[in-house]
Amino acid sequence: MSLDTLPGIEQHSSIWFTVKAEDENQNRSVLGNSPSLDYRLAPNDLKATPEQVYHVNLTWQGRKAAGFQHYNIYRKAGAEPFTMITDTVTMGAFTDNLYDAPDAGYQYAVQAVYTQGSSDSVFSDIVDIQRFINLMILCQLEDTTIYDSITFTMQGQDTVYSMSFNRTTNLTGLVMLPAVYFGDYVINISRSGYQSIHDTISVTPGNPSWSFTLLSLTKPRLFSGRVHYDNNASTPLGNIKVYLKNLSNTILDSTMTISTGDFSFSAIPGDYRIGFKCTKPSGGINSIDALLILKHFVGIDTLKGIKLTAADVDGSGNINASDALITMRRFVGLVSTFSVGDWIFENPLIVLSPDENNVLIFKGLCTGDVNGSYTP
Ligand SMILES: [Ca+2]
Numbered sequence: 001m002s003l004d005t006l007p008g009i010e011q012h013s014s015i016w017f018t019v020k021a022e023d024e025n026q027n028r029s030v031l032g033n034s035p036s037l038d039y040r041l042a043p044n045d046l047k048a049t050p051e052q053v054y055h056v057n058l059t060w061q062g063r064k065a066a067g068f069q070h071y072n073i074y075r076k077a078g079a080e081p082f083t084m085i086t087d088t089v090t091m092g093a094f095t096d097n098l099y100d101a102p103d104a105g106y107q108y109a110v111q112a113v114y115t116q117g118s119s120d121s122v123f124s125d126i127v128d129i130q131r132f133i134n135l136m137i138l139c140q141l142e143d144t145t146i147y148d149s150i151t152f153t154m155q156g157q158d159t160v161y162s163m164s165f166n167r168t169t170n171l172t173g174l175v176m177l178p179a180v181y182f183g184d185y186v187i188n189i190s191r192s193g194y195q196s197i198h199d200t201i202s203v204t205p206g207n208p209s210w211s212f213t214l215l216s217l218t219k220p221r222l223f224s225g226r227v228h229y230d231n232n233a234s235t236p237l238g239n240i241k242v243y244l245k246n247l248s249n250t251i252l253d254s255t256m257t258i259s260t261g262d263f264s265f266s267a268i269p270g271d272y273r274i275g276f277k278c279t280k281p282s283g284g285i286n287s288i289d290a291l292l293i294l295k296h297f298v299g300i301d302t303l304k305g306i307k308l309t310a311a312d313v314d315g316s317g318n319i320n321a322s323d324a325l326i327t328m329r330r331f332v333g334l335v336s337t338f339s340v341g342d343w344i345f346e347n348p349l350i351v352l353s354p355d356e357n358n359v360l361i362f363k364g365l366c367t368g369d370v371n372g373s374y375t376p
């Protein structure tokens with residue numbers, strides 16, 4: 001029989017039993033001896049529900065019998081034994097905070113404590129708490145197998161754990177980070193002489209290992225370019241001289257374009273400018289160019305880019321009727337040169353980085369040929 005089903009049992013803390021025998025003629029014996037037991041009603045229906053990352057909500061049915069004092073609540077993580085986490089709860093609910101506890105399968109037990117002793121325990125299902133992963137991050141350096149002295153920082157973007165890590169690698173380049181909370185992290189990896197990595201990574205349950213390679217800033221890289229005339233056909237400008245310059249305009253290297261207008265330099269990453277020298281004859285200058293320059297001056301039309309530069313044939317720094325007039329005079333042969341020279345080229349800032357190998361395109365144009373009518 002189940003004591004819990006006896007009517008009114010909850011008001012009692014002890015129960016006595018006695019036996020009286022009865023035969024088929026309904027003759028009854030005297031009462032037998034009368035043993036008793038302490039009755040300590042146990043809680044039941046314990047439910048454990050994870051909530052908001054690191055909480056577990058516990059609820060149970062508290063059928064308190066007489067003499068009830070409080071509940072004892074126990075917790076076990078994985079294969080560890082149960083340990084008591086509180087003995088002050090008197091209602092049928094409790095929220096456990098696992099913020100600082102490791103990931104594990106957690107199980108709970110609750111027992112009611114009475115003046116005469118404790119009830120049996122009721123157990124919850126196991127609640128799996130998974131928030132962290134052990135990360136292994138390999139930081140490598142280009143062109144070597146010794147990866148020491150790399151600075152690695154990682155900053156969590158969440159507001160739950162907001163973890164941050166700061167490490168310097170040894171020869172292996174390995175950064176081992178235990179118990180990293182799942183989420184997005186900003187990472188910075190740097191070492192003197194190498195291009196820093198600034199990135200965001202998402203730490204997820206399936207991604208325990210990452211690797212990054214810092215590229216050398218002292219290793220020469222191939223820089224490729226192509227130069228063409230700024231006409232509709234984009235005519236390649238072959239056999240013209242190309243200079244690699246630093247930002248102080250010092251020539252560092254020079255080469256010649258091939259027939260396709262292509263050229264290349266090998267240089268360490270940094271900021272550069274490219275200069276061109278073209279000895280091809282000028283061409284394409286006529287009255288249409290002079291008119292376009294005049295239209296630009298009066299605001300009817302607008303020249304852009306290198307064509308705008310090509311319109312300032314007197315090098316005054318602005319474009320006006322004087323440029324149009326000089327262009328016309330050149331066309332009709334009254335002058336044979338421009339003070340600024342016959343050729344102009346684009347001259348953008350070149351940022352040579354270790355990880356980009358794009359072919360940069362440059363345009364050239366004859367001074368005064370603002371409609372790009374020439375085919376050199
Ligand atoms: Ca001018």
Ligand SMILES: [Ca+2]
Nearest residue numbers: 284289369373
């Ligand atoms: Ca022209």
